[in-house]
Amino acid sequence: xxxxxxxxxxxxxxxxxxxxxxxxxxxxxxxxxxxxxxxxxxxxxxxxxxxxxxxxxxxxxxxxxxxxxxxxxxxxxxxxxxxxxxxxxxxxxxxxxxxxxxxxxxxxxxxxxxxxxxxxxxxxxxxxxxxxxxxxxxxxxxxxxxxxxxxxxxxxxxxxxxxxxxxxxxxxxxxxxxxxxxxxxxxxxxxxxxxxxxxxxxxxxxxxxxxxxxxxxxxxxxxxxxxxxxxxxxxxxxxxxxxxxxxxxxxxxxxxxxxxxxxxxxxxxxxxxxxxxxxxxxxxxxxxxxxxxxxxxxxxxxxxxxxxxxxxxxxxxxxxxxxxxxxxxxxxxxxxxxxxxxxxxxxxxxxxxxxxxxxxxxxxxxxxxxxxxxxxxxxxxxxxxxxxxxxxxxxxxxxxxxxxxxxxxxxxxxxxxxxxxxxxxxxxxxxxxxxxxxxxxxxxxxxxxxxxxxxxxxxxxxxxxxxxxxxxxxxxxxxxxxxxxxxxxxxxxxxxxxxxxxxxxxxxxxxxxxxxxxxxxxxxxxxxxxxxxxxxxxxxxxxxxxxxxxxxxxxxxxxxxxxxxxxxxxxxxxxxxxxxxxxxxxxxxxxxxxxxxxxxxxxxxxxxxxxxxxxxxxxxxxxxxxxxxxxxxxxxxxxxxxxxxxxxxxxxxxxxxxxxxxxxxxxxxxxxxxxxxxxxxxxxxxxxxxxxxxxxxxxxxxxxxxxxxxxxxxxxxxxxxx
Numbered sequence: 245x246x247x248x249x250x251x252x253x254x255x256x257x258x259x260x261x262x263x264x265x266x267x268x269x270x271x272x273x274x275x276x277x278x279x280x281x282x283x284x285x286x287x288x289x290x291x292x293x294x295x296x297x298x299x300x301x302x303x304x305x306x307x308x309x310x311x312x313x314x315x316x317x318x319x320x321x322x323x324x325x326x327x328x329x330x331x332x333x334x335x336x337x338x339x340x341x342x343x344x345x346x347x348x349x350x351x352x353x354x355x356x357x358x359x360x361x362x363x364x365x366x367x368x369x370x371x372x373x374x375x376x377x378x379x380x381x382x383x384x385x386x387x388x389x390x391x392x393x394x395x396x397x398x399x400x401x402x403x404x405x406x407x408x409x410x411x412x413x414x415x416x417x418x419x420x421x422x423x424x425x426x427x428x429x430x431x432x433x434x435x436x437x438x439x440x441x442x443x444x445x446x447x448x449x450x451x452x453x454x455x456x457x458x459x460x461x462x463x464x465x466x467x468x469x470x471x472x473x474x475x476x477x478x479x480x481x482x483x484x485x486x487x488x489x490x491x492x493x494x495x496x497x498x499x500x501x502x503x504x505x506x507x508x509x510x511x512x513x514x515x516x517x518x519x520x521x522x523x524x525x526x527x528x529x530x531x532x533x534x535x536x537x538x539x540x541x542x543x544x545x546x547x548x549x550x551x552x553x554x555x556x557x558x559x560x561x562x563x564x565x566x567x568x569x570x571x572x573x574x575x576x577x578x579x580x581x582x583x584x585x586x587x588x589x590x591x592x593x594x595x596x597x598x599x600x601x602x603x604x605x606x607x608x609x610x611x612x613x614x615x616x617x618x619x620x621x622x623x624x625x626x627x628x629x630x631x632x633x634x635x636x637x638x639x640x641x642x643x644x645x646x647x648x649x650x651x652x653x654x655x656x657x658x659x660x661x662x663x664x665x666x667x668x669x670x671x672x673x674x675x676x677x678x679x680x681x682x683x684x685x686x687x688x689x690x691x692x693x694x695x696x697x698x699x700x701x702x703x704x705x706x707x708x709x710x711x712x713x714x715x716x717x718x719x720x721x722x723x724x725x726x727x728x729x730x731x732x733x734x735x736x737x738x739x740x741x742x743x744x745x746x747x748x749x750x751x752x753x754x755x756x757x758x759x760x761x762x763x764x765x766x767x768x769x770x771x772x773x774x775x776x777x778x779x780x781x782x783x784x785x786x787x788x789x790x791x792x793x794x795x796x797x798x799x800x801x802x803x804x805x806x807x808x809x810x811x812x813x814x815x816x817x818x819x820x821x822x823x824x825x826x827x828x829x830x831x832x833x834x835x836x837x838x839x840x841x842x843x844x845x846x847x848x849x850x851x852x853x854x855x856x857x858x859x860x861x862x863x864x865x866x867x868x869x870x871x872x873x874x875x876x877x878x879x880x881x882x883x884x885x886x887x888x889x890x891x892x893x894x895x896x897x898x899x900x901x902x903x904x905x906x907x908x909x910x911x912x913x914x915x916x917x918x919x920x921x922x923x924x925x926x927x928x929x930x931x932x933x934x935x936x937x938x939x940x941x942x943x944x945x946x947x948x949x950x951x952x953x954x955x956x957x958x959x960x961x962x963x964x965x966x
Contacts, residue, residue, distance in 0.1 A: 326351045346371040365587055428564055432607040435568035439550045464783050465491040466800045472813040474805035480769040483728055486802050487819045488761045488781055492753035493710050514613035514709050514788035515550035517568055521601040523621040525559040529588040531692055539696040540583045542939055543703055547571035553579055554604045558597030559590030568608055591626040605659050613788035614709045615659045622666035660684035662702050665897050672897035686904040688897035688914040697939050698913035704935030705754040711785040714750035721777040724768040731762040731826055734907035754929050759909050760822045778802040820862045821870050828854060828874045829906040836899045839891055847885050851878045
């Protein structure tokens with residue numbers, strides 16, 4: 245019976261204390277004897293991680309029946325397991341063995357390796373310790389010996405191969421320990437210096453050039469599609485639709501000039517200043533925290549030496565674990581140890597964590613070209629503003645986000661917050677609001693095991709920014725033409741009062757990322773010529789590496805025929821496809837509003853009506869995969885609005901992540917991502933696909949069935965424009 249209990253506890257591995265009565269623990273009872281207890285406890289949560297984060301469980305937990313030492317100081321049982329490294333505790337193998345005051349046994353070197361992070365809670369039973377082991381240099385392992393093999397990880401695991409490289413005596417331990425022991429500075433201007441070639445200063449005056457001087461790979465591709473190819477000359481046509489299609493280049497225009505540098509792959513993209521704001525409240529205990537640590541390990545591994553990272557951990561309060569630091573070999577070691585030191589407790593103060601994360605980027609002395617915040621939380625903000633009557637109100641995150649990082653028209657400061665709602669209890673509405681205000685995306689992580697893939701997709705985009713401050717300018721060519729609308733989702737637009745010109749502020753684009761905007765114009769009758777020019781479209785952007793403002797010297801001109809008579813003309817599939825996408829997004833927003841009013845019947849009806857309307861469009865008749873996928877997405881949202889319980893637990897977050905993806909035309913993760921039949925997604929870029937693939941293949945032994953990262957829309961990749 246005892247061995248069965250032990251196997252069950254190791255299989256569960258959820259950082260919980262499962263007490264096994266001594267009568268059932270045959271291994272212990274058969275050799276029990278009076279024991280002397282060590283008073284040295286082990287500090288910090290163990291790195292409770294399953295291989296590659298693909299399993300449902302995390303840390304394996306040893307028996308908590310109380311391993312005891314004999315009078316001679318040697319353990320009686322040779323099969324006991326250290327709760328930190330999960331290796332067998334055996335005498336005579338050069339490892340000191342002791343028992344904590346709560347009766348749980350550990351290797352001495354495992355404890356001292358974690359004590360330096362300042363934690364004082366047992367990783368097995370979470371008892372608070374009064375005494376801790378000696379923290380001096382003598383507690384370090386001999387040079388070259390592995391400090392710790394993380395719980396449940398093979399020694400061939402990618403993250404563990406990095407952890408094993410940590411020297412036995414590191415100044416970083418003292419630095420990280422001081423983070424928890426000393427007050428934080430009032431101004432976070434202690435960021436690490438940059439590679440000079442990437443430094444961006446407030447007073448830097450970037451020159452303006454045109455694309456004739458730019459390498460061809462650095463151009464934004466602009467294509468236009470009129471709704472139909474001809475309009476009779478004697479007929480006026482109001483709200484005539486024109487599609488503007490953008491595609492970002494593969495690389496930044498001037499990256500080839502940097503190839504003589506040591507790291508060509510790093511120089512082919514703009515380096516990033518990334519701040520991760522992580523929820524470590526009590527609800528994150530166990531598997532959630534373990535998988536979060538693993539996901540952060542993946543992020544740290546995939547940042548380059550010119551990228552900088554800072555980590556903010558928040559629960560009831562927020563703290564900065566370390567300042568913006570370049571992810572060199574030393575920087576990665578420090579970051580891994582800091583993340584590994586996290587423990588979960590307390591409430592959920594999202595607002596405080598968010599303010600501190602923004603402060604890190606606002607106070608920095610030097611700036612990498614790309615700056616972003618990743619925010620993850622699994623719960624409601626328990627520190628929301630309360631009214632005089634004591635009723636809780638949702639926090640006004642717009643007032644808490646510094647105005648300087650709001651996404652405003654014409655501002656050069658772009659610090660998007662990419663928010664990740666974790667599990668069924670997070671505040672999806674607030675998280676979505678935060679992302680919309682800042683120009684970021686909102687992802688819904690329904691299944692715990694998806695967190696690493698979701699982070700991978702996000703950084704796959706952030707690490708591939710090739711153009712910034714993209715602006716599309718639209719002008720009418722002939723008199724009498726008038727722009728009536730510019731449909732660009734959440735992107736800021738300007739339409740002149742006379743309707744003769746307009747613009748769209750697109751911001752940053754990832755490598756090969758695509759955008760589609762629908763412009764409607766009024767076309768007058770009585771045109772004498774047989775061909776008519778409608779619009780001129782041109783694009784301007786900043787190269788993130790050279791910092792030059794590039795103004796395209798190529799105009800994309802939209803023309804149609806104006807014959808006396810026309811037959812039945814086919815509607816452009818490209819235009820019809822985007823009309824369907826916009827119609828579906830509008831239906832989702834309307835259904836969500838009805839659901840928030842408590843009218844789920846109306847919400848489901850709105851989605852069903854849209855689905856039927858899409859099935860009758862030209863795209864549907866042509867069996868367009870995008871239209872089929874849109875209908876499937878609307879159907880799933882209907883199912884998630886079947887009743888109030890389902891909507892509260894997953895429907896709201898699912899719809900909001902879809903709206904975020906549609907409004908920004910950018911990939912977001914959502915759902916349980918176990919749908920192996922999902923198609924290639926429209927908003928996912930090649931760099932995102934590569935990073936997600938890298939995340940999913942970081943496993944050992946026989947891999948489980950491949951998991952697909954399902955996104956905020958189930959769209960197939962769009963065909964290349966003809």
